[in-house]
Amino acid sequence: MPAAPKPLSILVIDENRLRASIIEAGLREAGYDNLTVVHDVTGIARRISEIEPDVIVIDLENPNRDMLENMFQLSRAVKRPIAMFVDRSDSASIEAAVDAGVSAYVVDGLKQDRVKPILDMAISRFNAFSRMARELDEARSELENRKLVDRAKGILMATRGLSEPQAYALLRKTAMNQNRKISEIAESLITAAGLLAPPEEES
Amino acid sequence: MADTHQITAGFMPLLDSATLIAAKEKGFADAEGVDLTLVRETSWANIRDRLAVGHFQVAHMLAPMPIACNLGLTPLAVPTIVPMALGLGGNAITVSNALWAEMSAVGATADFNPATAGRALKDVVRRRMVGSKPSLRFAVVHPYSGHNYELRYWLAACGINPVRDIEIIIVPPPLMLDALASGTIDGYCVGEPWNTAAALLGRGHIATVKAALWRSSPEKVLGAGARWANENPDALSALLRALCKASQWCGDIRNRDDLAEIIAEKTYLAKPIDWLLPALRGGLPAGSGEIVSVADFFVPFAKAATFPWKSHALWFYSQMVRWGQAIHGAEHTRLARETYRPDLYRAALKPLGVALPVANAKVEGALTAETPVGSSGASLTLGPDGFFDGGLFDPDRLDDYIERQKV
Secondary structure (H helix, E strand, O other): OOOOOOOOOEEEEOOOHHHHHHHHHHHHHOOOOOEEEEOOOOOHHHHHHHHOOOEEEEEOOOOOHHHHHHHHHHOOOOOOOEEEOOOOOOHHHHHHHHHHOEEEEEEOOOOHHHHHHHHHHHHHHHHHHHHHHHHHHHHHHHHHHHHHHHHHHHHHHHHHOOOHHHHHHHHHHHHHHHOOOHHHHHHHHHHHHHHHOOOOOOO | OOOOEEEEEEEOOOHHHHHHHHHHHOOHHHHOOEEEEEEEOOOHHHHHHHHHOOOOOEEEEEOHHHHHHHOOOOOOOOOEEEEEEOOEEOEEEEEEHHHHHHHHHOOOOOOOOHHHHHHHHHHHHHHHHHOOOOOOEEEEOOOOOHHHHHHHHHHHHOOOOOOOOOEEEEOOHHHHHHHHHOOOOOEEEEEOOHHHHHHHOOOEEEEEEHHHHEOOOEOEEEEEEHHHHHHOHHHHHHHHHHHHHHHHHHHOHHHHHHHHHHHOOOOOOOOOHHHHHHHHHOEEEOOOOOEEEOOOOEEOOOOOOOOOOHHHHHHHHHHHHHOOOOOOOHHHHHHHHHHEOHHHHHHHHHHHOOOEEOOOOOOEOOOOOOEEEOEEOOOEEEOOOOEOOOOOEOHHHHHHHHHHOOO
16 A cells, blocks of 8 residues: 655745734644744745745735745755646636635645645635735724714714704715715715814914 | 727836826826726736736736746746837846945946946956855846846856856845845846935945946836737727827826826835936936936837837847746747737737837847838837947847857
8 A cells, every 4th residue: 555645845925924824724724734834035945945845825915926936946945846836727726826815836746636725725714814804994994984974973063053863864864965975974074174174273 | 989998907016117007097098998907016926927817918017028928937827928018228237335335446437337337346256256255146026037138148248157156036126125235135137216216225326227238128018918919909909009109108208207206106106206207317326426317218109119029029038048048949939039919019009100110120239329210100210229248139140149149
């Protein structure tokens, strides 16, 4: 019986520590223990020669991809040639990876079925991270919007003597009439109030 | 009005993405019915990958990149064509203050003269060898770039072996300044604004410029996915017309302050206008206070600057062979030559009445003065276009050139 293949050595390069840890956790859960995570590419050539990775996963935002690719092709630090991850014919995987914002390189000759699960894991973790970041952004802007509306209500209450529900109803009605978001109306109102306010005394 | 063409173009935040930016911001794309979306990228690898998977239909590319794609030299490459160039010149070679001090002690002068700077550098390199000091390290932005080839051409022509006497590494443009200041590298060849920036910030000294190494030489191009271009000839034509008008606008000196302001914006280069104006005005800060004026430093439109000359494609190919990146052969020569598509350029721009060269290729380096050449549409003058060492590249004698250039 042939011996079980040596566990693959994986190097993850990602300057985003949070995302890197999410990918790391995913790969470890899937049983990939021979894993190194690098946040900073300084001295990467030496690290690669020490680690001898079979697979390198890198995020597309990293400006050092050109340097790394050149190193994979030329450098003496890399003992075995490293090519782009997936089989060139597997365009669905390539698209999914680029869509997710991740790229990967493997040593030549590694069978695709051994590499595919790693790529799939990286893609799903990258997507999960983007989703999380997007939700965080939305939550943040939601909070910002609420603050804007509160300030606009305050201005209306002070200048027009409205109650809070009346002030809110006026903002909402204006937004509906103009087919704009209530937060946009609030922002315009705050800007206008700022312009109309008496100038602050110069000290 | 016919249907609007939706086109997404990737670009790197460099001065020579100006034509693409102006096409969008000054309404030239709109006027041709092109809804142009520009996406800023962080690496040339991303540009290549996103062109390959269809996120981009076209992109701002290093001129040799599409050739490398078609020769199968890069990972994840799809057939890519060059229907238009994005100007001539625009690069410079900057060295650290320490290296400049060594070079000026042995005769380098702050006038960007490549021959004297190269002689001085050779002297420095030799002294370091005798003193058993580590060899100098230079950086370029990409292995398949005009930067890499012009740096090596300069070194080789000055008697410095770029493989044996010096180390050349890859560093992304925005990291060049730090690498120079920290002593990780001793010099670099890069596009603007990264040379001006080094000089203005006192981090380095410009040794020479692309326009002095090879005047009117090719740099960036518009790369287009071959399949998309084939299936969408009208969209491509419309885009080429928009880019041609945009390049004409960029090349008009009356627009240069306006242009600098637009490309400096946050969504584009996000850099101070002061870093951009020197290259646009053709006078660069050398690094010790003086401004050196450079003829044709960056040419967006004049002298058929957007024409995809097959002789440019073949020169880049000759350098790939020279530095061991590609193996010379008839099939590779054909692939390199056919990457550039002057036929598409002419067909698209004919209605504009702009100058269209009659020839597809020319002898590079042959013109010592501005020379009228055969064209349709408007009249056209080319040149001067000399290599600093007097070299000539005749695309019809490619084998010869490759043989003579062996290091």
